Amino acid sequence: MATTFDLILKGGTVVNHDGSGVRDVGVTNGRIAAIGDLGRASAGETIDCTGLHILPGVVDSQVHFREPGLEHKEDLESGSRAAVLGGVTTVFEMPNTNPLTTSEATLADKVSRATARMHCDFAFWVGGTRDNAGDVAELERLPGAAGIKVFMGSSTGDLLVEDDEGVASILRNTRRRAAFHSEDEFRLRERQNLRVENDPSSHPIWRDEIAALQCTERLVRIARQERARIHVLHISTAEEITFLEQHKDVATCEATPHHLTMSADDYARLGTLLQMNPPVRAARHRDGIWHGISQGIVDVLGSDHAPHTLTEKAKPYPASPSGMTGVQTLVPIMLDHVNAGRLTLERFVDLSSHGPNRIFGMARKGRIAAGYDADFTVVDLKRKQTITNAQAGSKAGWTPYDGKKVTGWPVGTIVRGIRVMWEAEITTPSQGRAVEFSEAVVK
Numbered sequence: 001m002a003t004t005f006d007l008i009l010k011g012g013t014v015v016n017h018d019g020s021g022v023r024d025v026g027v028t029n030g031r032i033a034a035i036g037d038l039g040r041a042s043a044g045e046t047i048d049c050t051g052l053h054i055l056p057g058v059v060d061s062q063v064h065f066r067e068p069g070l071e072h073k074e075d076l077e078s079g080s081r082a083a084v085l086g087g088v089t090t091v092f093e094m095p096n097t098n099p100l101t102t103s104e105a106t107l108a109d110k111v112s113r114a115t116a117r118m119h120c121d122f123a124f125w126v127g128g129t130r131d132n133a134g135d136v137a138e139l140e141r142l143p144g145a146a147g148i149k150v151f152m153g154s155s156t157g158d159l160l161v162e163d164d165e166g167v168a169s170i171l172r173n174t175r176r177r178a179a180f181h182s183e184d185e186f187r188l189r190e191r192q193n194l195r196v197e198n199d200p201s202s203h204p205i206w207r208d209e210i211a212a213l214q215c216t217e218r219l220v221r222i223a224r225q226e227r228a229r230i231h232v233l234h235i236s237t238a239e240e241i242t243f244l245e246q247h248k249d250v251a252t253c254e255a256t257p258h259h260l261t262m263s264a265d266d267y268a269r270l271g272t273l274l275q276m277n278p279p280v281r282a283a284r285h286r287d288g289i290w291h292g293i294s295q296g297i298v299d300v301l302g303s304d305h306a307p308h309t310l311t312e313k314a315k316p317y318p319a320s321p322s323g324m325t326g327v328q329t330l331v332p333i334m335l336d337h338v339n340a341g342r343l344t345l346e347r348f349v350d351l352s353s354h355g356p357n358r359i360f361g362m363a364r365k366g367r368i369a370a371g372y373d374a375d376f377t378v379v380d381l382k383r384k385q386t387i388t389n390a391q392a393g394s395k396a397g398w399t400p401y402d403g404k405k406v407t408g409w410p411v412g413t414i415v416r417g418i419r420v421m422w423e424a425e426i427t428t429p430s431q432g433r434a435v436e437f438s439e440a441v442v443k
Helices: 076-085 104-114 133-139 164-171 185-190 200-206 209-226 238-247 257-261 264-274 283-294 330-339 345-360
Strands: 004-016 019-028 031-036 042-048 053-056 058-063 088-093 121-127 145-151 178-181 230-232 251-255 376-386 405-415 418-422
Touching (some): 004 376, 019 345, 058 345, 088 376, 104 133, 133 145, 209 230, 238 251, 257 330, 330 345, 330 376
Parallel strands (some): 004 053
Antiparallel strands (some): 004 019, 019 031, 053 376
């Protein structure tokens, strides 16, 4: 008996938890309704995906879209435009805006700003502070909340909880997995004199690997003490990978494309455009993070998209701000690594879709399965393309990968059954919604 769907993705290679194979996917009311041979079915819209791979929608669980307060760098519309141009269907946005996202009111304001204005679906991290430590159990369950985020090392913005008791007071009250920027603020303060004027290559000397490892060791100890779950963002050192291998019961971790692709050798070419917190380091650390990918120690990928204008980045180091764009290039950079044999396509899907679903408890996202949201990243694994500044959807208008040739490219972005991007064109007005989380909807 013939069946009718709203949308059928026809003839693509579906990559999912049960492997890869040529299958059709049927969508009804924004959800996946059937997977398999749908040759006898009909649909309001059919997309021919022959020769393409259909991945579960890519989730970027660490972006800074700068709204409210810093909209000259980025805003929720422009940042999400960059996301869907890069094949990303869902983002988790960070709390270091102005005002900081640290209360029910500031979170609700962001959700309101984002709804039907962002091109992709979204959630917002709520900043953990000494002042709201007693409220985090309620804050992390609010609509649109990705969880609690804590900065243990100073970065862009005013959120900082550097001491053990301050961190413990937050973790004592969390029930969901809390995320951390893990650099030891005390060591950073001691080593500020190691920054060399107008030399961004001194950035990883100042913010050294010991500052990262010391903080992550402290964080795991506090998490065990408070019986809490933690997520270590943007791992930047080989030593942290070795350490976290022994603590997977309490700690998950994230790797970024820039820490997997670049090394300290690139400061000579990119200067302050490469300046990030935590820094891009010597090649041995890049290799160590790849070891974490191959051994399954790394759980998710995040771009840490943190845009600044070129004028701001042109300031002489250390007056230059830390941060680079990344949400639009996450998929092509990682597909290039897939084609180079550094990871399988299935492992990329695990890191970019299944991983966020698993560790953050996303409801109905992260898998191609009946009943899940019809979020898909459609890619051409064989397409050769050059990344350029001119492609940027971000207000910042630049990428550290300008001029880089890659193999593998996002062709389409489908969010809840709506084709929002196809062949580098935004095809549907923005209809983004807040992500739901299992731990927030179940009492």
